Ligand SMILES: Nc1ncnc2c1ncn2[C@@H]1O[C@H](COP(=O)(O)OP(=O)(O)OP(=O)(O)O)[C@@H](O)[C@H]1O
């Protein structure tokens with residue numbers, strides 16, 4: 304049985320720039336089901352990050368309605384949005400956004416500070432997530448002691464630690480070389496096979512081929528919604 308996780312209905316977003324209004328989203332309709340792996344594409348300025356910010360409860364739509372797991376986001380106040388963000392959504396960014404003078408284990412533990420998980424369970428939880436991304440041997444390394452791909456895997460472990468319903472990743476391979484990017488995609492595919500919903504922004508068609516659906520934005524509108532019945536399979540290769 305498929306279950307609707309996200310429902311976007313005529314979502315619009317306007318940014319006020321002094322006198323001028325910028326319509327970053329001009330009435331977007333879409334649905335995403337639990338367990339999907341969706342790539343969002345489109346040229347610079349087309350509204351991809353704006354859409355991700357709305358889905359990630361980092362911002363609210365100017366008009367229209369967005370439901371996450373049946374909850375209408377525009378009806379929530381800032382604190383309620385923050386709770387959903389912390390407990391239900393995992394974020395992965397292009398530049399990893401790890402704390403530099405902090406071990407992998409502590410970076411992954413960070414989101415638990417704002418969770419309901421008892422402190423006694425934090426180290427175990429964080430370790431499990433680092434194991435899952437293949438970094439069980441690198442718990443006490445600082446970001447500067449890890450490769451770019453390893454840092455991104457720490458960031459993915461951090462995104463997983465609160466057991467979110469979905470992962471939102473904005474250009475997660477943008478700062479990585481091709482091979483390392485493929486390893487990160489292999490990890491996303493593995494997580495998706497385990498049932499995690501993944502939504503990923505990318506500029507690269509080669510990266511979108513790993514997803515099972517591609518949404519294309521142009522000038523604030525969703526202009527294509529294509530399913531990919533046969534996604535390219537990434538393999539982990541040798542992890543050093
Ligand atoms: N905080 C903001 N204030 C004003 N305008 C903004 C703001 N954020 C985005 N915009 C504008 O909204 C439009 C969509 O921006 P958005 O960041 O969503 O594009 P994008 O598709 O993510 O682009 P990129 O591929 O370059 O990351 C652009 O015209 C942008 O200039």
Ligand SMILES: [Mg+2]
Pocket residue numbers: 351352353
């Ligand atoms: Mg963007």
